[in-house]
Amino acid sequence: MPLRIATWNVNSLRQRIDHLARFAKDHEPDVICLQEIKMTTESFPAEALAEIGYPHAQVHGQKGYNGVAIISRRRFTKPDRRVWCGRDDCRHVAVNVGGVELHNFYVPAGGDIPDPERNDKFAHKLQFLTEMAKWARKDKLAERKAVLVGDLNVAPLENDVWNHKRLRRNVGHTPVEAEHMAKLWAAGGLIDAPRHFIPEPEQLFTWWGYRFPQAFAKNYGWRLDHVLVTEALRKSMKKLTIARETRTWEKPSDHVPVVLDLK
DNA sequence: ATGGTGGATACTCCA
Numbered sequence: 001m002p003l004r005i006a007t008w009n010v011n012s013l014r015q016r017i018d019h020l021a022r023f024a025k026d027h028e029p030d031v032i033c034l035q036e037i038k039m040t041t042e043s044f045p046a047e048a049l050a051e052i053g054y055p056h057a058q059v060h061g062q063k064g065y066n067g068v069a070i071i072s073r074r075r076f077t078k079p080d081r082r083v084w085c086g087r088d089d090c091r092h093v094a095v096n097v098g099g100v101e102l103h104n105f106y107v108p109a110g111g112d113i114p115d116p117e118r119n120d121k122f123a124h125k126l127q128f129l130t131e132m133a134k135w136a137r138k139d140k141l142a143e144r145k146a147v148l149v150g151d152l153n154v155a156p157l158e159n160d161v162w163n164h165k166r167l168r169r170n171v172g173h174t175p176v177e178a179e180h181m182a183k184l185w186a187a188g189g190l191i192d193a194p195r196h197f198i199p200e201p202e203q204l205f206t207w208w209g210y211r212f213p214q215a216f217a218k219n220y221g222w223r224l225d226h227v228l229v230t231e232a233l234r235k236s237m238k239k240l241t242i243a244r245e246t247r248t249w250e251k252p253s254d255h256v257p258v259v260l261d262l263k
Numbered sequence: 264a265t266g267g268t269g270g271a272t273a274c275t276c277c278a
Binding site: 066 | 269278
């Protein structure tokens with residue numbers, strides 16, 4: 001049975017519920033992994049999401065910041081969540097669905113200064129990525145049919161940003177972050193699904209910032225949102241879509257969905 | 264070197 005998985009940082013589910021409905025209608029994912037819902041688990045709009053075809057939800061939310069959820073057309077099992085870096089700040093949720101173990105992450109953005117000595121947020125981000133890699137290795141993720149998605153807040157490859165030379169000292173694209181990402185891939189036996197379909201040097205972006213109003217028009221993008229699969233799923237990957245059109249809708253999220261088809 | 268915009272919150276933090 002095919003399984004279509006989407007990941008999307010909606011930057012407030014309350015603000016993006018109509019966009020989510022439109023995206024779901026256009027792309028028909030079986031499962032959607034959401035990040036930055038920015039609401040409590042109690043205020044999650046489960047009924048509205050059931051109405052647009054997603055009656056099953058696993059939510060890990062809090063007031064104001066962060067928050068993740070997995071919504072699904074299909075029933076799932078083994079709902080799970082983990083606390084990372086000793087903080088329960090709602091950055092991970094997992095389920096088993098359609099024969100795969102699905103993990104949804106929101107990695108800390110890391111602040112502005114790419115120095116863990118001067119910037120606690122950057123230290124937190126590196127620690128979070130390190131913990132993910134340790135978990136993937138210890139839990140033997142590589143031996144299972146697993147999919148890891150989410151806003152990992154790292155653009156690891158040269159063509160994952162609009163200008164590598166200019167941005168390699170910027171948080172999100174520094175060599176140390178790329179190394180942490182590579183360690184995660186190795187620890188989990190993970191394949192970079194979008195790059196399986198669209199290898200470098202083609203540019204691949206999922207995020208265009210708000211701060212420069214022309215960012216999308218000029219394609220000043222970054223690839224911060226990831227879909228990773230274990231080796232057992234390599235041959236199951238059928239199609240990869242980056243739903244760029246959502247960034248042109250009125251009052252968009254700064255991130256666009258990434259969609260993977262598994263057979 | 265700096266500032267730009269958006270979302271949640273409550274006179275400011277985070278991205």
